[in-house]
Amino acid sequence: MMVVRPIKADDYAALRELARKTGPGFTSLQDNDKQVAAKLETALLAFTANPAPKEALYLFVMEDTETKEVVGISGIYSAVGLTEPWYNYRVGTLVHASRELKVYNKINTLTITNDHTGYSELCTLFLSPDARYGRNGALLSKSRFMFMAEFPKRFNEHLIAEMRGYSDENGVSPFWEGLGRHFFSLDFAEADKISSMDKVFIAELMPQNTIYTNLLPQAAQDAIGKTHEATTPARKLLESEGMRYTGYIDIFDGGPTLECRTDDIRTIRKSDYVKVSIIDDAPEGGLYMISTTDFNNFRCCLSAIELVGKHVIGLPQAVADALNITEGTTVRIAPLSSGRRF
Known part of the structure; x- marks a missing residue:
């Protein structure tokens, strides 16, 4: 993993x-x-x-x-x-035009900013x-x-x-x-x-x-x-x-x-807090990012999840071990793909 x-x-x-x-x-x-x-x-x-x-x-x-x-x-x-x-350079546009000469030129420019x-x-x-x-x-x-x-x-x-x-x-x-x-x-x-x-x-x-x-x-x-x-x-x-x-x-x-x-x-908009329940079988379905809330010991991995209750998800022991978390730990989750919701 x-x-x-x-x-x-x-x-x-x-x-x-x-x-x-x-x-x-x-x-x-x-x-x-x-x-x-x-x-x-x-x-x-x-x-x-x-x-x-x-x-x-x-x-x-x-x-x-x-x-x-x-x-x-x-x-x-x-x-x-x-x-x-x-x-960096900002890409802009300048227009050089003359009605008398019937000239109209748009020119891209680079300006250091x-x-x-x-x-x-x-x-x-x-x-x-x-x-x-x-x-x-x-x-x-x-x-x-x-x-x-x-x-x-x-x-x-x-x-x-x-x-x-x-x-x-x-x-x-x-x-x-x-x-x-x-x-x-x-x-x-x-x-x-x-x-x-x-x-x-x-x-x-x-x-x-x-x-x-x-x-x-x-x-x-x-x-x-x-x-x-x-x-x-x-x-x-x-x-x-x-x-x-x-x-x-x-x-x-x-x-x-x-x-x-x-x-x-x-990901920031879709993320939410849940508590973890350790389950025996690996869940099926779409992948979620699961991350810990500790600053120095921040960890994040991917796993499918099982809905156990309101704001409670089931994760297999292997995922819990990878995140260094235990039963009842609060984690942050977000769907990996834009088409999935918690």
């Missing part, structure tokens, strides 16, 4: 191994010892510091309870842009390729919403998620080649690596004026708002939860930024 839990200090080796598998463009978890160590340290502080850091990183791992292997990772920043600027300063951010979602089966990806991603529902005061009322932008089979980003390279004189992978550690150089080198996209190579224009093939399932999942692309893109690879009000997330 797969269970999602907060990351621990002794998960470093597993985190480092996942970082080796992420590939180019995965800014938040790169094949870099220093970055991985810093990310782990930041995540541990989020669960131990009192008060929590303003830009706390709540990092979770997916663990196979049978093998004890960590197979995935996901995270949430409580806020972004409070200590360092948070940059800090519009999402203070927003909470979904980040660092990665599932090991050999664990990409069943509903593991959905659990790894959506379990974050269960945590946010349980501890809403730790997060902003607005939520964003940056999707990895398109790159070709060689890991080359057409958007970067058509725009960023002219100002940074760096390969995409190198610039992406540096940005994950220090974003200050972005402000120093990036053009502050509005950019007309029709001056970019066609390949760069086509990549604006386009999601990397490996990230498309994650985008569809977040869109099923209510997040939408509203015209903001990453300044490096042109990937779309999804956003919505935190309270509008389907």
Whole structure:
């Protein structure tokens, strides 16, 4: 059984191994010892510091309870842009028209902004390729919403998620080649690596004026708002939860930024408290996310449930063991799919 839990200090080796598998463009978890160590340290502080850091990183791992292997990772920043600027491009439109010449042209533009300063951010979602089966990806991603529902005061009322932008089979980003390279004189992978550690150089080198996209190579224009093939399932999942692309893109690879009000997330709206009754037989039916209410010992897994009474559900002992709960424990549940109700 797969269970999602907060990351621990002794998960470093597993985190480092996942970082080796992420590939180019995965800014938040790169094949870099220093970055991985810093990310782990930041995540541990989020669960131990009192008060929590303003830009706390709540990092979770997916663990196979049978093998004890960590197979995935996901995270949430409580806020972004409070200590360092948070940059992205806003895609806009300018109209150049002349009645005398009978000319009317609509031109897309890119304007660098800090519009999402203070927003909470979904980040660092990665599932090991050999664990990409069943509903593991959905659990790894959506379990974050269960945590946010349980501890809403730790997060902003607005939520964003940056999707990895398109790159070709060689890991080359057409958007970067058509725009960023002219100002940074760096390969995409190198610039992406540096940005994950220090974003200050972005402000120093990036053009502050509005950019007309029709001056970019066609390949760069086509990549604006386009999601990397490996990230498309994650985008569809977040869109099923209510997040939408509203015209903001990453300044490096042109990937779309999804956003919505935190309270509008389907899982958060549909979640509810119930008490647990331990049953002998495994229930049948649709899957639900079941999560605990303890901050430091938060755990979330998937299971079908049996309705035992009003606000009481039946769970098999194996699920209770995975969650470290007992008879009568209060848990939060939410349907995994949008078509099911409790």
